[in-house]
Amino acid sequence: MSIRVAVGQFNELTDEKLRFAAQIGASGIQMNTPILPGEAYWEVADLRRLVEKTEAAGLTFEAIENVPVHFYHKAMLGLPGRDEQIENYCRTIRAIGRAGIPILGYHFMPNSVWRTDRAASGRGGAGNTRFDQAVVDSFENIEDLRPFLPTALGHRAVMPLIGKGEAIIDEERMWGNYAYFIKAVLPVAEEAGVKLALHPDDPPVPMLGGVARLFYKPENFFRAYELSEGSRAWGLDLCLGCCSEMIGGKKNVQEMIEFFGPKGRLFYIHFRDVQGTVPNFIECFIGEGNFDPAEVMVMLYKNGFDGFLLDDHVPKMDGDTSWNHRGRAHAIGYMQGLIRMAEHLEAA
Numbered sequence: 001m002s003i004r005v006a007v008g009q010f011n012e013l014t015d016e017k018l019r020f021a022a023q024i025g026a027s028g029i030q031m032n033t034p035i036l037p038g039e040a041y042w043e044v045a046d047l048r049r050l051v052e053k054t055e056a057a058g059l060t061f062e063a064i065e066n067v068p069v070h071f072y073h074k075a076m077l078g079l080p081g082r083d084e085q086i087e088n089y090c091r092t093i094r095a096i097g098r099a100g101i102p103i104l105g106y107h108f109m110p111n112s113v114w115r116t117d118r119a120a121s122g123r124g125g126a127g128n129t130r131f132d133q134a135v136v137d138s139f140e141n142i143e144d145l146r147p148f149l150p151t152a153l154g155h156r157a158v159m160p161l162i163g164k165g166e167a168i169i170d171e172e173r174m175w176g177n178y179a180y181f182i183k184a185v186l187p188v189a190e191e192a193g194v195k196l197a198l199h200p201d202d203p204p205v206p207m208l209g210g211v212a213r214l215f216y217k218p219e220n221f222f223r224a225y226e227l228s229e230g231s232r233a234w235g236l237d238l239c240l241g242c243c244s245e246m247i248g249g250k251k252n253v254q255e256m257i258e259f260f261g262p263k264g265r266l267f268y269i270h271f272r273d274v275q276g277t278v279p280n281f282i283e284c285f286i287g288e289g290n291f292d293p294a295e296v297m298v299m300l301y302k303n304g305f306d307g308f309l310l311d312d313h314v315p316k317m318d319g320d321t322s323w324n325h326r327g328r329a330h331a332i333g334y335m336q337g338l339i340r341m342a343e344h345l346e347a348a
Helices: 015-024 044-056 073-077 082-098 133-137 142-148 171-192 218-227 240-245 250-260 293-302 325-347
Strands: 004-007 028-032 060-065 103-106 117-121 127-132 195-198 234-239 266-270 273-277 280-284 308-310
Touching: 004 015, 004 060, 004 325, 015 028, 015 325, 028 044, 028 308, 044 060, 044 082, 060 266, 073 082, 073 171, 082 103, 082 171, 103 266, 127 133, 171 195, 171 218, 195 266, 218 234, 218 250, 234 240, 234 250, 240 250, 240 266, 240 273, 250 293, 293 325
Parallel strands: 004 028, 004 308, 028 060, 060 103, 103 195, 195 234, 234 266, 266 308
Antiparallel strands: 117 127, 127 280, 273 280
């Protein structure tokens, strides 16, 4: 297969989304935390219906990104009950494999994605999200931070914020939790024929809400790669935006592609960018951020990537929908043009 574009980041598979994907020329779809029956795991039949509906529309079901956080938050935090959650996570992996879905994306952020502004003014007045660590640090009442947590990612709040001066879950404890989790689920994923795609932390900072984050710098991904012990089921949902957000900006994008691309560990790509880096950045349109998107697309080709691209987050344009159809159409068209450009360069 070759590099292609999928439409995604929605949790209900509607006819409208499938028609949008077909009309804009995407080859497949991806779903993020689909709304399905099950309080602890998903069943084959429910997942299979998603695949069949997608295929009936002439599209490929590429991946699911994320189960609800409450499916495995005890595993992420090392809490009592984690073994039961890991067992159920394995049930979900097996169900995904039997349903014919090749990739399950996941993160290891128990308190999820944070933004301090969800309507920051961008190019032409488009609405962008922003993160500013100084805003987070300015609050004395920890409960006032709750508005910074995501509101529409399809999962319930299970992670209590830890107040200032209270117990902290440090990075080494989180590494122990990750190692325990990944060593349990990777063999199951291999047997089920499912690839597990790790997403970087967003924002990529060492700690938020009293809980350490792991995947905020390239060297920590290298450590996780070593923990995978060569399993072909371990790889990345490489969010270029998150890498660009890291201290160092665009050099992280290059480093991650050049390390993991030739190893075949880039399962799919979130093709987005930001202006600035932590501790203060704002999301933006493709082409006005930290990295050169044409250069990065060529880099993906040269380093052997052959998966799908996803727009992920996009600015909200005037007159847009809640899902940002206009912003997504711009991003998808931009990616399609870059792919054709890179194909011509490869053939030259």
